[in-house]
Amino acid sequence: MVNTSSYGEKMPASRGFWSPEEDQKLKAYIKRYGIWNWCRMPEAAGLARSGKSCRLRWMNYLRLGIKRGNFSQEDDETILKWHELLGNRWSAIAAKLPGRTDNEIKNYWHAHLKKRSKINTSSSTTASEIVKSSEVEVNKKDSPRIQDLLLCDAPILPNMDATEGIPMSTQMPINDISSSRTDRAVEIVQHIEKNFCSSETSDQNYLSIWEQPFSFQDMCILETDPGFMVPTTTMWLQEPMYPYVYLDTSYDLWID
DNA sequence: AACAAAAGCAACCGCCTAAGG
DNA sequence: CCCTTAGGCGGTTGCTTTTGT
Numbered sequence: 001m002v003n004t005s006s007y008g009e010k011m012p013a014s015r016g017f018w019s020p021e022e023d024q025k026l027k028a029y030i031k032r033y034g035i036w037n038w039c040r041m042p043e044a045a046g047l048a049r050s051g052k053s054c055r056l057r058w059m060n061y062l063r064l065g066i067k068r069g070n071f072s073q074e075d076d077e078t079i080l081k082w083h084e085l086l087g088n089r090w091s092a093i094a095a096k097l098p099g100r101t102d103n104e105i106k107n108y109w110h111a112h113l114k115k116r117s118k119i120n121t122s123s124s125t126t127a128s129e130i131v132k133s134s135e136v137e138v139n140k141k142d143s144p145r146i147q148d149l150l151l152c153d154a155p156i157l158p159n160m161d162a163t164e165g166i167p168m169s170t171q172m173p174i175n176d177i178s179s180s181r182t183d184r185a186v187e188i189v190q191h192i193e194k195n196f197c198s199s200e201t202s203d204q205n206y207l208s209i210w211e212q213p214f215s216f217q218d219m220c221i222l223e224t225d226p227g228f229m230v231p232t233t234t235m236w237l238q239e240p241m242y243p244y245v246y247l248d249t250s251y252d253l254w255i256d
Numbered sequence: 257a258a259c260a261a262a263a264g265c266a267a268c269c270g271c272c273t274a275a276g277g
Numbered sequence: 278c279c280c281t282t283a284g285g286c287g288g289t290t291g292c293t294t295t296t297g298t
Contacts, residue, residue: 017266017292039283055284056267091286106287107265 014048018057022047026054027062029228044229060101067099071108079105079113 029045035058038051047054060066071079075097082093090102090109097105 015268037283050268051283052269052285053267059285060266088287102286103266111264 015053018049018061022049023057023062026058030058030062032228046228056103060103065099066101071100071112075100076113079109083109083113 025045025047029041029047033044035041038055040051041047042049042051042054045054049057078096079093082096086092088106090106094100094102094105
């Protein structure tokens with residue numbers, strides 16, 4: 001079967017669960033060469049997977065900082081509150097829960113919180129009510145824009161992108177985002193953050209999770225795999241996403 | 257112990273959007 | 278503008294594990 005998805009793979013793509021070997025290959029390849037082009041990377045890394053599949057695997061399981069295991073009470077409440085406000089915008093909700101992926105939150109919602117949400121909405125103060133009470137007029141016509149602005153103001157964490165755990169030389173400075181934000185929206189954001197965000201989600205706690213450096217063990221995985229195809233300079237010039245190289249010892253050196 | 261049903265979760269699919277030519 | 282391509286997102290599927298009988 002030839003995959004003809006938008007990722008443009010030409011090689012036969014295997015499906016189903018990822019084997020530990022495949023995980024290692026992908027992890028090692030990205031650690032060595034960075035993410036330069038999802039659709040070409042599988043071939044270069046010697047993986048018979050679609051680019052889409054590789055991206056998903058990396059985003060949801062392989063990148064550093066992914067939290068596994070049970071959701072805390074605080075996590076539950078955060079999800080419920082933000083879901084009430086944002087709806088099924090799982091990636092946006094995930095941005096409020098460092099280390100949790102949109103997929104995981106989505107699954108957790110359907111498995112555990114959906115029922116609770118229905119009960120809660122009939123008995124408790126809703127997020128929309130909180131917004132109303134702030135005396136900020138949110139025109140229905142404008143609400144999608146307001147929501148986008150809310151998302152812009154989500155905590156910008158060092159790892160909330162495709163290359164979690166990898167220093168982001170290309171990360172957009174927060175000033176670039178705020179330049180397009182109205183004062184009005186800032187008011188709304190501040191109000192909601194004040195009402196919704198517990199002290200558990202302080203920056204300090206984010207850092208404790210996210211600023212963990214690579215372990216040496218991680219970095220040693222398949223440091224040199226004969227099956228890897230090195231992305232050429234041309235490739236990087238065409239699609240310079242997150243190029244980086246390793247130093248011999250223990251730190252990544254990012255190059256612009 | 258064996259089976260069925262339910263729950264959990266990883267992965268896939270298809271649509272949408274942004275960027276570039 | 279229009280088209281193509283790559284990336285991202287949410288909905289859904291289906292396999293695996295757990296629980297109940």
